[in-house]
Amino acid sequence: MNPVIEVRGAVKRYPGVTALGGVSLKIYPGEVVALIGENGAGKSTLMKTLGGLVQPDEGEILVDGKPTTIGSVSIASQLGIALIHQELNTLDNIDVAGNVFLGREPSKFGLIDRQKMRSDAKDLLTRLGLPISVDTNLQQLSLAQKQMVEIAKALSQNARVLIMDEPTSSLTLTETEQLLKIVNDLRKDGVGIVYISHRLAEVKEIADRVVAMRDGQNAGELDKSEITHDRMVKMMVGRDLDRAVASVEAQSGSERLVVHDLRTRRYPEQAVSFEVRSGEIFCLAGLVGAGRTEVVQTIFGTDPTIGGQILLDGKKVSANRPQDAIQAGICLVPEDRRSVGLIVEWSVKNNITLPGLNDFARFGLINRSHESEAAASQSKALGVKTPNIDALVSNLSGGNQQKVVVGKWMLQNPKVLILDEPTRGVDVGAKAEIYHLMRNLTEQGVSIIMVSSDMEEVLGVSDRIAVMHEGSITGTLTRDQFSEEAIMRLAVGKHAS
Amino acid sequence: MKGLLRKETGIFVLLLVVCIATSLKSPQFLGIENLQNTSRLIGMYGIFSIGAGIVIITSGIDLSVGSMFALLGVLLAIMLNEKHWSPLVAIPAVIGLGTALGIFHGFLITRVKLQPFIVTLCGLLFYRGIARFIADDQTKGFGDAVGFEGLQKFATGSVLGLPMPFFIFIILSAVMWVVLHRSVYGRHLFAVGRNEEAARFSGINTKRIIASAYILSGFLAGIAGIMIAFYTNSISPSSHGNFYELYGIAAAVLGGCSLRGGEGTIIGVILGTILLQVLQNLVNLLGIPSSLNFAVMGAVILLGVLADQLLNNRAATRRVKA
Numbered sequence: 102m103n104p105v106i107e108v109r110g111a112v113k114r115y116p117g118v119t120a121l122g123g124v125s126l127k128i129y130p131g132e133v134v135a136l137i138g139e140n141g142a143g144k145s146t147l148m149k150t151l152g153g154l155v156q157p158d159e160g161e162i163l164v165d166g167k168p169t170t171i172g173s174v175s176i177a178s179q180l181g182i183a184l185i186h187q188e189l190n191t192l193d194n195i196d197v198a199g200n201v202f203l204g205r206e207p208s209k210f211g212l213i214d215r216q217k218m219r220s221d222a223k224d225l226l227t228r229l230g231l232p233i234s235v236d237t238n239l240q241q242l243s244l245a246q247k248q249m250v251e252i253a254k255a256l257s258q259n260a261r262v263l264i265m266d267e268p269t270s271s272l273t274l275t276e277t278e279q280l281l282k283i284v285n286d287l288r289k290d291g292v293g294i295v296y297i298s299h300r301l302a303e304v305k306e307i308a309d310r311v312v313a314m315r316d317g318q319n320a321g322e323l324d325k326s327e328i329t330h331d332r333m334v335k336m337m338v339g340r341d342l343d344r345a346v347a348s349v350e351a352q353s354g355s356e357r358l359v360v361h362d363l364r365t366r367r368y369p370e371q372a373v374s375f376e377v378r379s380g381e382i383f384c385l386a387g388l389v390g391a392g393r394t395e396v397v398q399t400i401f402g403t404d405p406t407i408g409g410q411i412l413l414d415g416k417k418v419s420a421n422r423p424q425d426a427i428q429a430g431i432c433l434v435p436e437d438r439r440s441v442g443l444i445v446e447w448s449v450k451n452n453i454t455l456p457g458l459n460d461f462a463r464f465g466l467i468n469r470s471h472e473s474e475a476a477a478s479q480s481k482a483l484g485v486k487t488p489n490i491d492a493l494v495s496n497l498s499g500g501n502q503q504k505v506v507v508g509k510w511m512l513q514n515p516k517v518l519i520l521d522e523p524t525r526g527v528d529v530g531a532k533a534e535i536y537h538l539m540r541n542l543t544e545q546g547v548s549i550i551m552v553s554s555d556m557e558e559v560l561g562v563s564d565r566i567a568v569m570h571e572g573s574i575t576g577t578l579t580r581d582q583f584s585e586e587a588i589m590r591l592a593v594g595k596h597a598s
Numbered sequence: 599m600k601g602l603l604r605k606e607t608g609i610f611v612l613l614l615v616v617c618i619a620t621s622l623k624s625p626q627f628l629g630i631e632n633l634q635n636t637s638r639l640i641g642m643y644g645i646f647s648i649g650a651g652i653v654i655i656t657s658g659i660d661l662s663v664g665s666m667f668a669l670l671g672v673l674l675a676i677m678l679n680e681k682h683w684s685p686l687v688a689i690p691a692v693i694g695l696g697t698a699l700g701i702f703h704g705f706l707i708t709r710v711k712l713q714p715f716i717v718t719l720c721g722l723l724f725y726r727g728i729a730r731f732i733a734d735d736q737t738k739g740f741g742d743a744v745g746f747e748g749l750q751k752f753a754t755g756s757v758l759g760l761p762m763p764f765f766i767f768i769i770l771s772a773v774m775w776v777v778l779h780r781s782v783y784g785r786h787l788f789a790v791g792r793n794e795e796a797a798r799f800s801g802i803n804t805k806r807i808i809a810s811a812y813i814l815s816g817f818l819a820g821i822a823g824i825m826i827a828f829y830t831n832s833i834s835p836s837s838h839g840n841f842y843e844l845y846g847i848a849a850a851v852l853g854g855c856s857l858r859g860g861e862g863t864i865i866g867v868i869l870g871t872i873l874l875q876v877l878q879n880l881v882n883l884l885g886i887p888s889s890l891n892f893a894v895m896g897a898v899i900l901l902g903v904l905a906d907q908l909l910n911n912r913a914a915t916r917r918v919k920a
Contacts, residue, residue: 401799403798403799422803423798423799423800423801424801424802424803426801427801428801433799435799440793440795440796441793441795441796441798441799442796442799443796444789444792444793444796444797445793446792446793446860447789447792451785455785455789455797455800455802456800456801456802458782458785458786459782462781462782465781465782465783466776466780466781466782467780467781467782467785469780509800
């Protein structure tokens with residue numbers, strides 16, 4: 102049998118990063134290929150290449166053995182390739198039938214042929230075994246059902262290859278089973294399925310073949326009979342780590358921050374507890390969606406607290422509003438720096454001084470020369486590369502923007518600094534500077550909580566690592582227990598034995 | 599910063615051109631009486647336009663002030679002329695009610711999370727209806743102002759040769775300039791308008807800041823409402839203050855406040871107000887049929903915004919090329 106699609110040596114470079122470094126992949130009809138790999142291994146880029154969203158710089162794609170350029174989403178769908186994103190693309194204000202045929206509504210005399218649309222949609226739902234009416238508004242459906250609607254949409258385009266990116270990441274157990282059953286049925290119908298997932302148990306259950314990716318390259322393949330949990334973890338991790346940062350052994354002091362039974366909105370039934378000592382870099386590791394950002398944003402007060410308590414130096418901190426957290430000495434460098442970390446249309450100076458404006462003010466009026474001095478000296482101390490402090494933040498590079506975010510908290514003399522993905526989108530040089538900065542802070546006794554998905558960073562910078570999986574901490578590792586394998590094992594939900 | 603300066607230069611030039619053209623056509627324009635009258639109107643309109651501008655800076659909108667003028671005016675007339683309350687009670691009561699309505703809007707917008715447009719649109723309808731109901735749809739007035747003659751001076755009197763409303767407007771503008779451009783509160787206002795989430799993540803109490811804008815708008819509407827009531831001296835509840843909210847919004851937008859929020863200056867709002875009043879004046883002086891009043895204003899605002907957009911686009915292209 103010939104593969105429906107074959108990718109040969111695909112290369113995709115972005116400024117500063119090589120997302121794909123010569124990946125190959127074959128998809129046969131009627132098989133489920135599971136694509137696994139760490140965050141940032143290049144899985145999504147590869148799938149976007151097939152879906153017509155990304156054009157590879159090198160390499161070729163063969164459809165039915167013929168070299169093909171998938172230049173756009175509509176070409177992909179003509180070729181029978183359907184991509185179901187992790188974030189669903191359904192419209193909540195339209196009914197099921199309308200969503201399935203969105204943009205391809207059957208029409209008569211320029212008017213939508215509702216009858217045909219409804220009956221066709223009905224057939225598809227029956228095929229999927231979905232017991233809902235085609236007139237239901239999507240608003241009333243669960244996430245799993247919406248996903249089924251997406252699948253129905255893919256089938257309506259006669260998809261021969263269905264790519265599913267983390268389809269079960271937000272589904273419950275029963276919903277997952279239902280989805281797996283449908284995947285099974287589609288396989289019997291001869292559809293080739295690429296199943297991207299972090300959940301290795303599911304992969305083991307459904308996959309005919311496992312393809313692992315690492316750093317934008319193929320990292321091995323397993324046939325059905327060879328699939329085991331451990332082998333998959335090994336393939337994903339596999340490389341020798343050249344530690345970018347040799348961290349100094351921390352002088353960890355007394356307990357600074359105690360988080361007790363904290364529950365977040367995303368995982369209200371899971372309680373998270375941990376403590377961070379002064380002068381320590383405590384890392385929350387785990388896969389995307391494990392609930393790490395929710396934990397730190399709840400501590401900072403930008404997410405509502407469902408339950409639990411937070412003690413700073415033995416004193417209870419009210420975690421309902423960020424201003425309380427900042428007052429207490431807890432500051433957050435958020436994951437999304439461009440939209441919530443900074444006001445990018447503002448100057449470096451105005452961003453740095455924003456949280457602590459009252460420190461430069463008398464009777465509510467800003468002393469502008471004080472303000473400028475403080476911003477300038479902070480910007481200089483952190484080595485922000487900017488022509489002057491009145492330059493707009495939007496004109497700075499990612500690394501320099503991140504330094505500005507750190508700078509605005511430095512003026513608040515934080516006791517606990519939380520950094521969520523501190524070096525995402527930051528070039529190598531600035532990365533080292535940020536690590537250096539973090540170490541400087543801990544030497545002054547500041548506690549740091551770092552959320553990171555970058556394995557190298559997690560292992561190289563942290564003093565202690567807590568690994569999260571679906572809202573709870575599955576294990577905490579001390580320096581002598583650090584290994585990529587240990588972290589991956591905990592990240593996919595295997596508790597430390 | 600340079601962009602903002604340029605934005606004000608633009609409207610300043612436009613204002614200058616309109617003034618020169620009008621005075622050439624009609625020498626009366628620069629006559630002392632006309633200037634006095636126009637500046638009186640500028641004062642009254644300017645006060646509530648500042649409120650409109652502050653709300654717009656937070657990326658909100660306040661549509662309710664015109665109807666508030668009707669409600670406050672009717673109540674003021676009843677209090678003073680029918681109930682014979684002391685002005686010392688009536689004036690604070692009216693300003694207090696304006697402020698209270700602002701608090702109510704702020705509460706609905708920040709706590710109940712309703713959209714500003716809807717909240718203040720409901721205000722626009724509701725206050726107008728209540729004003730008409732209270733007044734039984736009859737015109738209310740102050741008659742000969744027996745017992746509060748001095749009070750009318752707030753609208754019709756002069757200080758240092760300047761009409762009282764204009765004088766008060768200048769003082770309020772100066773205060774608001776400091777508040778907006780030099781105070782911590784002002785910076786927070788711009789931060790919230792530009793990027794509410796980033797402001798919240800910086801520890802700013804965004805709800806309080808947003809609510810405060812509506813409260814300020816209500817407070818300034820209270821002050822302006824009193825002047826406008828005395829200026830017209832008779833308040834017909836179905837038409838008093840009609841469209842005034844739009845004058846305020848137009849002045850703010852002409853003056854460089856972006857409806858997307860986070861942008862605007864007091865100087866800009868002042869220039870915007872002046873331009874609108876000069877246009878009104880121009881229609882009268884040049885003998886343009888007064889039915890064209892709105893058309894002239896609409897056309898000039900459109901031209902102003904159009905020119906601004908074209909200049910912006912050109913600046914953006916230049917940046918890209920550079």
